[in-house]
Amino acid sequence: MLAIALTVGLVLAQDPAExxxxxxxxxxxxxxxxxxxxxxxxxxxADPAIAAMKRQADELARAASKLKExxxxxxxxxxxxxxxxxxxxxxxxxxxxxxxNLDDYYSLTDAEQALVVSRSFFEALVTGDAGRVVEYVxxxxxxxxxxxxxxxxxxxxxxxxxxxxxxDLIALYGIEVLTPAEMEKKYGQPPARLKSWPWRQAQGQxxxxxxxxxxxxxxxxxxxxxxxxxxxxxx
Numbered sequence: 001m002l003a004i005a006l007t008v009g010l011v012l013a014q015d016p017a018e019x020x021x022x023x024x025x026x027x028x029x030x031x032x033x034x035x036x037x038x039x040x041x042x043x044x045x046a047d048p049a050i051a052a053m054k055r056q057a058d059e060l061a062r063a064a065s066k067l068k069e070x071x072x073x074x075x076x077x078x079x080x081x082x083x084x085x086x087x088x089x090x091x092x093x094x095x096x097x098x099x100x101n102l103d104d105y106y107s108l109t110d111a112e113q114a115l116v117v118s119r120s121f122f123e124a125l126v127t128g129d130a131g132r133v134v135e136y137v138x139x140x141x142x143x144x145x146x147x148x149x150x151x152x153x154x155x156x157x158x159x160x161x162x163x164x165x166x167x168d169l170i171a172l173y174g175i176e177v178l179t180p181a182e183m184e185k186k187y188g189q190p191p192a193r194l195k196s197w198p199w200r201q202a203q204g205q206x207x208x209x210x211x212x213x214x215x216x217x218x219x220x221x222x223x224x225x226x227x228x229x230x231x232x233x234x235x
């Protein structure tokens with residue numbers, strides 16, 4: 001873990017001048033409750049299609065958040081109905097991984113649930129499968145210092161990012177899940193170029209640090225519905 005600690009320290013302390021120039025995007029309005037885009041980022045008039053998808057995602061998230069209160073048979077039926085309605089919503093997962101038993105999942109602590117989701121995300125990442133990766137991603141999403149608002153951009157952006165990483169040469173060795181306070185105490189303040197990351201929400205958020213073949217990759221997880229969405233990534 002010493003190598004991981006040193007790598008994360010370098011990631012978080014990286015000079016803003018070393019960051020790649022973000023790709024300009026057509027402006028769109030940030031969803032309600034989302035962080036305000038950094039200067040030069042997305043902004044402008046609302047996209048009706050995105051607004052409609054957000055309303056549907058919010059509705060499904062509210063339904064998913066009530067699953068824990070249901071008895072097991074009713075819970076499975078309700079979860080199946082939510083999954084069917086969510087099939088067309090890229091970047092809006094509201095349930096944990098499909099192959100994970102809900103009863104077992106709900107018996108876990110929040111940190112353990114976040115670990116389950118982050119492990120599924122990183123296992124998808126090392127396969128180089130952008131389609132699987134975005135199943136765990138929520139929008140708005142920060143890919144390093146780039147903010148992605150449109151769900152339709154997630155798959156193409158991740159496909160390009162993964163091609164540049166030679167994921168066939170990467171292995172997942174371990175994951176550490178931390179609260180934001182624990183993350184900053186252990187690794188320090190994030191660099192200025194990541195100031196738009198959603199780091200410091202007091203509740204419903206964790207940071208996961210993965211060991212990818214001896215290098216650190218960091219994600220932010222946000223509680224939505226009955227799952228933890230990956231809303232930011234840096235390696």
